Amino acid sequence: LFLPQGNGFPLDSVQDPIKATTEGHWAFIATEGLLVPVNSGPGLGEGGVPGLEVPGPSLVATNAARLRLIAGPEKRLLEMGLRRAQGPDGGLTASTYSYLGGFDSSSNVLAGQLRGVPVAGTLAHSFVTSFSGSEVPPDPMLAPAAGEGPGVDLAAKAQVWLEHVCAHLGLGVQEPHPGERAAFVAYALAFPRAFQGLLDSYSVRRSGLPNFLAVALALGELGYRAVGVRLDSGDLLQQAQEIRKVFRAAAAQFQVPWLESVPIAVSNNIDEEALARLAQEGSEVNVIGIGTSVVTCPQQPSLGCVYKLVAVGGQPRMKLTEDPEKQTLPGSKAAFRLLGSDGSLLMDVLQLAEEPAPQAGQELRVWPPGAQEPCTVRPAQVEPLLRLCLQQGQLCEPLPSLAESRALVQLSLSQLSPQHRRLQSPAQYQVVLSERLQALVNSLHARASP
């Protein structure tokens, strides 16, 4: 659970203090993440900040954090799910919070412009297939990267390299699609320092790969290094291994060592399972583009954040309902994280706001949910979880930048123990109630059931 960046909400209309967990910090559903005074007026209720600005962002950030845990720290994760979002604004939310959750970049340039998300992308199949090969480039001449010396006809040079490459790969020089090669040349002429190849518009092995190598080697002669290739179909892991082998062999054959390590990007409906395979030991995949799976969170496409009344005028309120799990915890509350002497996380405790905070080194009696008896805990450290973030309409401290919140996500997740962090059947982290809060729950229950 992550709390969102303030984005344009008229905070100065809110006169009451608001407490929240720091954005980027994980929290549990049972812990109230955002406390909103009931008399803050319209716009802050279910249809306002808690209802609209918390669940979607928190869901996407949580999902992105899961994907980052699976991918490990080295793989570059590119969010490219704009077309699967609920319209443009849904896409902006998704791009912003998948970055916060641990992605490296987004293909959504508006998220770059408005939120500072690093943007990245590759070329489209429609760009590649729009060329037939009979096109004449307006200006095929490219100057060397160093800026000295005469320009060179890149299309002609690529054609020469194609013959070497096809001979090396055992392919006929007619096999690679001329339109695909024309597209690569056009892209390279426009972006010689950012040339990349989308390899699977026709056949990767017989067309995309030799065409990419021909253009990359022609560019290389002029001092430019290709930045990558992308695969969007077929067995991505297997093809990446084969392409890396071809890159290594060609690097040796043509004496261009940088070719060995040209990044391989993959995409194509990558979900958690596919990601785990692509991120396995020995994988030659470097960049993983994920769209649908990060944006729509197919494993759990909604997050059950709710806006509930817990107190009016200092008096606690509780909803009992017919389902025990839909009952609310009454009263304005504070939340603390209890840690052991080795810094390990013991549990979170919810208590009434007016109770004194738990003290490090002192024994505390608490009630696990549904327990018949309290248990005791002696924390070595105590961290308050809710910070005062808004008072009299003013922010109490500057909002962290998106990149700072993103770093906090990784830091705070690293503090979770492995059994709580694992993605399959994680151990349940305990969130307990203070004795006074438990007593209040009991008394409101008793009062409603005379």
Added chain:
Amino acid sequence: LFLPQGNGFPLDSVQDPIKATTEGHWAFIATEGLLVPVNSGPGLGEGGVPGLEVPGPSLVATNAARLRLIAGPEKRLLEMGLRRAQGPDGGLTASTYSYLGGFDSSSNVLAGQLRGVPVAGTLAHSFVTSFSGSEVPPDPMLAPAAGEGPGVDLAAKAQVWLEHVCAHLGLGVQEPHPGERAAFVAYALAFPRAFQGLLDSYSVRRSGLPNFLAVALALGELGYRAVGVRLDSGDLLQQAQEIRKVFRAAAAQFQVPWLESVPIAVSNNIDEEALARLAQEGSEVNVIGIGTSVVTCPQQPSLGCVYKLVAVGGQPRMKLTEDPEKQTLPGSKAAFRLLGSDGSLLMDVLQLAEEPAPQAGQELRVWPPGAQEPCTVRPAQVEPLLRLCLQQGQLCEPLPSLAESRALVQLSLSQLSPQHRRLQSPAQYQVVLSERLQALVNSLHARASP
């Protein structure tokens, strides 16, 4: 698949003709729903209309249409998923297109204001639990519905009725929660002609129901009729049956026949399975509020609409890729629906735009996907599926209203045969290629694989 309402896109910047299926008409993924000329400039590509304005709306409308098929025509379906959407704009899309797909109303008042979606809602638990029962209404006097005669103290009258109701139900008069009753009285004073009760803030049987009856009967004496009750927890179907029994018995006991048929609304994470149960024969549920399940489409939270290049300057283009199912169908195309002499749907046929349209009564040779041989069909009727909707930046005909598109959804779905319309394992509706289109696919395949 449904195509979205135009909403603010600068259509007059588009000089080329655009063809599309009529909004509200079902179509199949294989049928191109929207043809966009490649030189229509930026904004109309993957990140523009086809990418952002088609998939999300079509997904929600399709999902809503499924839910309407399950619910049957009689139940009122209320969309209430704003807080589960991808931010406010995602919520506006979801509310608009769940209405188009067959819902009756939305709790999203912005969708009402901007798109004309009928708005509806109920009261919130936080409203009910904000009352303790010790409040003094600023003005407890209510005039009769007919406007004649003196005002009556509604709170006092409800208290009198509470005693009758509790005696009738065999409850102690202290059992119903006084705060819940105070909330109902306050709501009734504000909306005497739209009084409804949310029954499950405490206990439905021992509190919500007697409090509702007390206030509804007090209002009834003044000539007002309560408009409904809502349940948000527990076994909704079972409780609805019990509540209807109580309504019938109370209607007889207190001689108020209208009480028998007070609508019962239910909500609480209702998915397709739960909806089927609530809509079964003999169910006493009248209104079903659905949020998460209609907005996030949990069974399939994304729709694979893609923007693909099919022709450049009249020349067909085709993406082959490493996955046969990711191949595109080349060329600018037309689509027709073929019907039998009894009006039954036979199949859809895709052909090249320049081919003559299929003729009713004439035999046609077509290729089912993946077939080794063509088959023949003799349609009794032929309907073109793509209409010219934009020419030289001008709409060719007025856009239908949202309500008109909503009606078309139900009409067009009613034309589908039961085996195609059923929700579990539907029969696959055939979309075939014309002989010339199949020949073009074969020739581009052969050209790419010499």
